[in-house]
Structure formats: structure tokens, C-alpha cells
Amino acid sequence: xxxxxxxxxxxxxxxxxxxxxxxxxxxxxxxxxxxxxxxxxxxxxxxxxxxxxxxxxxxxxxxxxxxxxxxxxxxxxxxxxxxxxxxxxxxxxxxxxxxxxxxxxxxxxxxxxxxxxxxxxxxxxxxxxxxxxxxxxxxxxxxxxxxxxxxxxxxxxxxxxxxxxxxxxxxxxxxxxxxxxxxxxxxxxxxxxxxxxxxxxxxxxxxxxxxxxxxxxxxxxxxxxxxxxxxxxxxxxxxxxxxxxxxxxxxxxxxxxxx
Numbered sequence: 001x002x003x004x005x006x007x008x009x010x011x012x013x014x015x016x017x018x019x020x021x022x023x024x025x026x027x028x029x030x031x032x033x034x035x036x037x038x039x040x041x042x043x044x045x046x047x048x049x050x051x052x053x054x055x056x057x058x059x060x061x062x063x064x065x066x067x068x069x070x071x072x073x074x075x076x077x078x079x080x081x082x083x084x085x086x087x088x089x090x091x092x093x094x095x096x097x098x099x100x101x102x103x104x105x106x107x108x109x110x111x112x113x114x115x116x117x118x119x120x121x122x123x124x125x126x127x128x129x130x131x132x133x134x135x136x137x138x139x140x141x142x143x144x145x146x147x148x149x150x151x152x153x154x155x156x157x158x159x160x161x162x163x164x165x166x167x168x169x170x171x172x173x174x175x176x177x178x179x180x181x182x183x184x185x186x187x188x189x190x191x192x193x194x195x196x197x198x199x200x201x202x203x204x205x206x207x208x209x210x211x212x213x214x215x216x217x218x219x220x221x222x223x224x225x226x227x228x229x230x231x232x233x234x235x236x237x238x239x240x241x242x243x244x245x246x247x248x249x250x251x252x253x254x255x256x257x258x259x
Contacts, residue, residue: 088141105136157196172193210225
């Protein structure tokens, strides 16, 4: 795995002060590389400045399947085909309890997919999973999240197929995958209009908050909450700005007012 670094366009003075005052036990030369250090013309190669991010090429070789008798794992067609390149897929912002990431759907070679990959971050490998139940249809620009032992998938453009007719509606169902049994269920509770390009974040490990998005030429700025009681709840909105539909939601704590 190779790293590429670039000069930051933002001021890093607070971070520089923190890292420069950190003891050697906190930051080693190797750790400094992983922090994405940059080198300016005035600096020597030995005095690289750590940045808060880095751009890296992530190579995921096909995974050799070790647990062929484990439910949910594709039978012996190993190695699994690599998941990339693709775009418009969904990947939760947080990992599962086992520290694994689940990638669902997206566009591959001009066709929308509904495959599910398990990404092993420590091993830098990927496994194509076999699932059962009410599997979501192929889609792009959807969102997903992990709550407890469930992977939640909602929204997305499900009309990318050239055979789709103009009057066809996008899939408005919310899908939950049991991460133990690898079985999908579709929740048909009344909720927001289906859309794509929206954002989703998890609150209190019990609710999914969905904001914005679009459906064709119509853009939204509404805010919805979905909890594990399988109910949707529309939250109070506010005056719309032109760029609201593209807003990204980042949340660690939310007051009880939205419950």
C-alpha cells in the first residue's frame, strides 16, 4: 500500500504545535508517515510536518475464503472477485463490532449492482458475501449504516437500468441485514419519499437520521429519523438554502428533543 501526500491548503498551526510538543513515545518516525506528513521547500526531509489526513492508494487483493462452512460466505469460488473499481456504493461511517466494513451496491462497468462485500481492514482484503431474504435491488447513491447487529440500507437510484420506464417508481423500502444470519428483511413503514444523494448518520446507536437528497430534478431539505422500532418520524425543518441537499451530517451526540 503506497502513500501519496500533498501540501495542505489549510492552516495547521494548532496541529503542528500539538505534534511538535508530543513526546517521542507518542509519535514515532513510522507513525509520522502514517499521519500523512508534508515537506515544504524550506524543510529538510527529516522534519516532515504531520497533516490531519493523507491520500492513499488502497489495494484490496482477492480474499481467500477460509471458513467455507460459515453461513453467508460464498462457496468455493475463491478467490473472490475484487470489489473495485466502482462508484455510487454505500459504506457505513462506522465499522461493525468485529471491526469490519460492509460495502453494498454501486455502479460497476456501467451497471448498478446489489452485491455485498465484507472489507477486512486489518488484512486489506475483501470477501464477497452471499445473502438471503428480501435482498435490495441494484442501486447507486444510496446510504447505509450499522446499528448493533444490523446493516441498514435505504434510498438510492434504482432506475439506472435502460429498461426502466419513465413511470416506474424508485424503491422506497428500508432494508435491514442481520449480520449474523446474513438475511435481509424489507421494512415497508410509511416514510420519506425515495431519493438519492442524501446523507445518513446514526444517533445514540438506535436511530438513523436522514437529510436532504434528490429525486430527479427535485431537491429536498427535510430531516427524518428512523428507529429500531421500525417507525419513521419527520423532524422539524428550517429555511432551505440552495446547497442544503448536499449537506453532510456528522453527529456524535444529539439532545433528547429529537426523540
